[in-house]
Amino acid sequence: MVLFDLETTGVRAGDDRVIEIGMVKVQNGKEIDRFNALINPEIPLPAFISRLTGITDHDLVSERTFAELIAEIDTFIGDSLLIAHNAAFDISFLAAEFERAAFPRSFSYACSVKLSRRLYPAQRRHGLDHIIARLGLTVENRHRALDDAFVIHHFIERSRQDHSDEQVMRHLAEITLEKHVSARNKPVVNLPEGPGVYVFEDEQGSPLYIGKSINIKKRVQDHLRSGANRFTENYSSIRTIRTTGELGALLREALMIKTEIPLYNRMLRRNRGMLLLLKETTDDGYISLKRVEVPSVSPDEFASFFGVFKSKSQLEHILANFAKRYGLCHKLLGLEAGKGSCFASQIGICSGACSGKVTPEDYNTQLMLAFHEYSVDAWEWEGPVLLTEENNEGDSEQFLIDKWCLLGSSKPLLEKFNSSDRMQYRFDFDIYKILRRHTRTHTMKITELQSAEELQLPYYLPARVSRIQGLQ
Template sequence: MRVPLHLPPALTSLGDFAFIDVETTGARPLEDRVTEIAIIRFHANGEQTRWQSLINPGIPIPTEIQALTGITNAMVRDAPDFFAVRDDVRRMLEGAVFVAHNARFDYGFIKNEFRRQQEAFTADVLCTVRLSRRLYPNATGHGLDAIITRHHLDGFDRHRAMGDTEATAAFVQDAADELSACTVAAAVRALLRTPSLPANLPADALQDIPDSPGVYLFYGINDMPIYIGKAKHLRERIRAHFSSDHMTPNDVRLSQEMRRIEWIPTAGEFGALLLEGQLIKERMPLHNVALRRREKQGFFTLVGGSDAPRLEWLPAAAMDTANGDLFGPFGDRSSAKKWLMYAAREHRLCDHQLGFSRPRTVGEPCFARQVGRCHGVCEGVESGTRYSERLLAALEPMRFPVWPYEADVVLEERDVANDRTDLLAFDRWCAMSGGVRLPFDGDVFRLLRRTIGKAGHTIRPLGPVHPIFASAAVVFSMHG
């Protein structure tokens, strides 16, 4: 006989928890629909509320999904659609932690069902896959079937909404019995990053933050931005600033100075990165020290021909003036010099040729030569041509790549879960805005280089037949 489900007081002291599972017509929140919902809400006062219903999805259920869940088209034909049950669903979920196994799947479907009714839905989300990994890091699997086997749970109707909801709650209950309720509660707090709200913010300041990529702005006493940041998940990132388990000294200062929060959703990490840089350059927030350092970025370039060439520092802002190959980018001259010193030692390069020292007389050996770490180009033992070959070999890992397109391109970035698409224009590894190439940014370059050719991103030429892309890219509405 199965033990009745309950959550220990150490956990419910954190608030209400709504365990939920949805069955669907497929795995795509935008195209597929919900066929069944089950919710068990554990209240902070110890009470428990249950709700479940089949849902008419309005579209056929694929044969393979019917076989998996046992939910047929005939079963949902006379069931209510989501519009009819939306108030019940909201009542069961509102004000509680949204708990599910592989929670982004269930959360994405619920959000999109509400969106189809022109209603917003947000919640704090706890994924029990992540909780399992945190509590049992050495376990071989964290899927629901693996957890049921590992914890000797049985009697649940798998692949039906209430059965999977009960199994998920039973796992949390069993983990609390096995590891202690306090251990599980501590893990939940860490995963939720429960925030300690800054004293000068209203109580509902964090309530409506979307679970999407974007940029956030913290405002101080004069209603001027004091910090601007980007996030893959705005809700999670903003809350992390005020989580007692994660606060940095800078977060503490921000918390004391903050009076207001603003956020701007984007379709992905690229859009957030570009908008962050654009807004920081425009607003110059006090605490964005790291991004200001990007102005010191630059490259090495070779000067002096092929016979023992020398390296010259070139600021990123002047990269278009380079006559030859570029090597980098580096964050600043100091980091570039540090990298070059390691490369010089590994490849036995000449201190004089690299500019680390200057000969007092013609043919004077450099210090590296004196200690056996230079092949002697400084005193004529090694030819300039041979030294040039070895120098190029040492620099090769940092060679700046050629722009792989004939002209400007536009990258389409999509956020499927939130049904948003942004068009981002680029030219020669730099972002564009309004048809104008923005200053080089090493973060943009690295992200763009990783993204080119990656599945899920569409890149196409930006030509005269698509002039709207140039003005649409990068520029995001503050009211979007």
């Protein structure tokens, strides 16, 4: 087994770096080898870390980087069981450094904190300082990697004395975990740290996953660190598009997913017709709903429908839920057909619109309340508007919007544009939700225009977007 400890520049494996590694190799309870090295993290050392460890930038500047030491570290570890105190922390940093170096391997590891809790349940605390006090040890350089690794060594040996060797090894076997580092996890140190869109691509350059973030580098590191998504195992490269701010990133992500069709984007990937609920009024004044699926809808028709819904099954679920929650009529919702009152009225779910027990005004109010989040807000400006997004670096981007339709921008919305592309009014519900949220809840400069033609922006949405969505 190898007992080890790391000193680092901070607590986040994705952003911080290892500055010292100390390892003690033990066989049959005896030390047979040791490894200790200071490591150049290639980033400034925080002052509090220097105070804690006594290590300074001057100590590290001439040392080798982790990538330059990685072969020696890998050889020393071999296939040994790694044991560290609060092992999840140390293993996360060790794995992150191997990932940055694109050095594939697996680690078997166990945590000495967990072992202490199992072997000494009467003890209230199991931190390294408490174990030092419990064992009566004198540690010359606390918070230095090799010294702390030897504390773990002393703890293991004391545990063998207090308990049987078989018992200690059995507990270690029960708490041993595996950590795998993939060769595909390329270094991400050169990714931008600002807002934008990132694309995981395969070896042919085809998109696997498209995402957005206000900090591209951090989000990509989170993906790689979690390993919860298959695209992190299969990608070959990462493409990025910087934006001025969050709005630009959100709009580009939605457009790129629908044009590039990445394999692992599920929510927005499919370009389909719009499933709507068309509002009609009965002779008695009640609003009834009719399901329609259309390739497009005119912005002037917003007031006549609710939508857009993802699927027929989702719509069925929403209708049934709202009927029960708001006392809505199954017949007026299109859930039942036939004459007379609906079955839901007979069992007390429907408030009785189908039998005249509730007035059209009261029923319609409940209906509008239920479907408020699925309605499209009226366009509150007289004409088109220009949204201006700015950042602290003095950069800005303008978006031309009219009737919730995104017409163009001052920077490319997609990577390929045709000079013949002109403004096209096409409603996209995903784009609408982004624009509504930013015009309602964000501090955004909004400039009203007399007409869209009065402002000549260099970029408009390509016609191929409308063709993919079935819009003309």
